[in-house]
Amino acid sequence: MEALNLLESFIQSAHAGSFSEAARRLGLTPAAVSKNVARLESQLGLRLFQRSTRSLTLTEGGRQFLQSVGEPFADLQDAIAHAAQQDGEPSGTLRVSVAVAFGRDYLVPMLGGFLQRYPAIVPDWQFDNRPADLIQGGFDAAIGGGIELTQGVIARQLAQVHGVVAAAPAYLSTHAAPSHPAELAQHDGIVRRSGSTGRLRAWVLHDRAGRQVQAECRTRLVFDDPDAMAHAAMLGYGVALLPLPHAARWLQEGRLVRLLPGWYTDFGPLSLYYPHKKLLPRSTQVFIEYIVQAFREQRLAARFDAR
Known part of the structure; x- marks a missing residue:
């Protein structure tokens, strides 16, 4: 599940355009989201974002990675949520x-x-x-x-x-x-x-x-x-x-x-x-x-x- 958490921090940050907004959506601190993205970059050996004090933008590699994982990750989240509710309310x-x-x-x-x-x-x-x-x-x-x-x-x-x-x-x-x-x-x-x-x-x-x-x-x-x-x-x-x-x-x-x-x-x-x-x-x-x-x-x- 750790890999899923790292991916979720990356995807939400890409959609939101900031670690702070991604953190608000995920119920985490901005520092935790930033750390998750950094760990994912380290595991991939790929820089996903260009960071500055005012902006957070995807690199070309980050944009291609988002296109590759965005839909499969959403499908996987849906499958997990669906399975968790099958036998309950x-x-x-x-x-x-x-x-x-x-x-x-x-x-x-x-x-x-x-x-x-x-x-x-x-x-x-x-x-x-x-x-x-x-x-x-x-x-x-x-x-x-x-x-x-x-x-x-x-x-x-x-x-x-x-x-x-x-x-x-x-x-x-x-x-x-x-x-x-x-x-x-x-x-x-x-x-x-x-x-x-x-x-x-x-x-x-x-x-x-x-x-x-x-x-x-x-x-x-x-x-x-x-x-x-x-x-x-x-x-x-x-x-x-x-x-x-x-x-x-x-x-x-x-x-x-x-x-x-x-x-x-x-x-x-x-x-x-x-x-x-x-x-x-x-x-x-x-x-x-x-x-x-x-x-x-x-x-x-x-x-x-x-x-």
């Missing part, structure tokens, strides 16, 4: 990446039943609005949208997410509700900036007849977080184009009013992402099954559909 740490507000409002409430059913699994979740890199980040799964399907990543769609134009009753008490998307030009808008591109997102609206309109509003506020946009809209600051996962609750409670009810935008699929492995760990398998069942039982796909 699913166990271990479950690393999942989820968006902040969506995870808090929809996924955290699902955890109660999951913890009761699988007491030996310890969820270790990262809440981040940026799309996760499952492979580099060492995640078992991620839930969200817009994650790039790189080699070795599978996406299982949970719902199609639509967005609606909404405003607070207080705002509508002093502004006439639009009857057509073109009339949004007369309204103050709470606009979203894309975290990945830095650009303002266009308001492209569709109706059930298949017509498409690019609407314009007077940009009053610019946020990069849809949950913050929903709260700003509830305070009467303007109209906002909101994904239904962030708006459904407030629409139901009457704190927001849907405008242009025949029109909506398509934000794309909400999916559960996980690594493509021959032997998926049992903890990941049961998590996937549990989330898919919970979405079905709570009819969340219908809740996020604006048609």
